[in-house]
Amino acid sequence: MGAGHGHDHGVTANSDRRWLAGALAVIVAFLLGEVIVGIVANSLALLSDAAHMTTDAASIALALWAIRLAARPASGRMTFGWKRAEILSAQANGLTLLLLAIWLGYEAIRRLFQPPEVHGGLVLGTALVGVAVNLLATWMISRADRTSLNVEGAYQHILNDLFAFIATAIAGGIIMATGWARADVIATLIVVVLMIKAGIGLIRASSRIFLEAAPAHLDPAKVGADMVAVPGVAQVHDLHIWEITSGSPALSAHVLVRRGFDCHTVREEVAHMLAHDRHIEHVTLQVDHVQPDVLDIGARKDDNCGDTHDLHGSHHLSSGQGN
Template sequence: MAHDHDHSHHHLHHAGHDSQRRLAWAILLTGGFMVAEVVGGILSGSLALLADAGHMLTDTAALGLAWFAAWISRRPADQKRSYGYHRVQTLAAFVNGLTLIAIVVWIAIEAIRRFLSPVAVMGLPMLTIAMLGLLVNLVVFAILHGGDRDNLNIRGAALHVLGDLLGSVAAIIAALVILTTGWTPIDPLLSLLVAALILRSAWKLTRESGHILLEGTPDGLDAATLRCEIPEQLEAVCNVHHVHVWSLTPGRHLVSLHAAIDEDEDRQAALLAIRNLLAERYGLDHATIQLESRHQCADEPEPEPDEGHRG
């Protein structure tokens, strides 16, 4: 058995440090404005503002979790965690996705209550605070959006802030409608609209991070395709089986497989050829390859998908 590891330590260290710095700024700005929005929501009676403040409260905690994940993911691998701590970022993204879904449920319940029992809303304070909130959210979103696009942790944090941004826009529109027409149901109505938009992104984030945590096959890669194409591309290989492909984090895919070659083939050359093909054609730089003789795998049945991940 042989291993091919290309961790790109320098790039990962730089990306991790940048993510941590961006998240720290996001925490500072979001947590700081949250207090003002809570006070403004209570004084004005606006659900849109309180919903946005609730977002910012959970966002501050979510950003803190994301910051912790970015920090701990930079720790090197050790005896207990041979892959290091990179998967913590995916776990944090999964938790953030679930938190967003919980927020959507809370907003929906509160909006229904407001429809059944309308309350007076002060339009001017609501408008002022919502505009300030929009400015803060735009700055925070720009900070996070400029980070690593493949980092689910950063994407999860950005989705929280995007929810706040949409909430601020909804609060501004609701405040303008209330100031011009006095129609207060616009406040919970727009809150429901924002909740629906957040739910879509939250579900996508939760599903994608959950797929990685379950070590699902990455998009664009297929074990059956590898089993067929590697023997077709390499004459030295007569059979490929026990193929499993999964992700450590988005963009960091791993593969393990058994490859059968003829007895008279150069094993080292065959191993190198398989590594190069996996890296150049499929972008799989981290491969665990076990070489076998042709007679060891003759007519060996491929395990069913539920028999285990790595065969």
């Protein structure tokens, strides 16, 4: 027996697309001018910002594509639809942050020993405009649904770019005041550290979903304990909790019901508890009446079929094990 629920995220998806598209337009417009100024000023910090903004634009474009793809209904072999496309996008964003950080880190260290002449005034002026542009883009994306790992990936790109422009502006001011060209390199290295931190976070979060791990906010042991606490539940076996995409937890389990209780009623009560208390609404439950000789943790014979069933996944016993 199963209980499942579907949800229409169309309004949120359309809103996310509008905010992301607006941020993309702002970034591309500024990016073209920054590349020119960075070359004229001979500033690695500005060129690194421009390179980062290029990945920003690509990350937003990828996020927009993933949102459109994830909106496709389930069909054929894609029984969950294309929702995992958003997680692929988030992982791609994390990887690009790490790869870009490696390249910028290498170039910054090389320039640390042989710093070129940098035009501090151009660096400072462009960086200040960049701060304003990124503040606007960051605000736009923050208006979208950041519980989506896909949107969060694009947001982290933009947020790191904002930090980069702030560091670059400080470096430009130092160069203008003191002539110390290495400030440009130091600003780049600070941004590299932030990019590595954000990239690792995105890859770790997306990998948890690909590996079918339980969401970080859901402890399977506690969820199992809540399920066996529902009146009439004797045991819960084969409990699995995973995420289809970020913010969409799913659960499946085999529930054994005490004699004298109605399986349908118990299933509905367990499903209601999971939705209300744990916010798990995509639930699939196999429900059977328990038999006196199957209250063990080894192989058992199901109530409605004659074959034995080897347990997989976690299992939980009610505190009272009588029928």
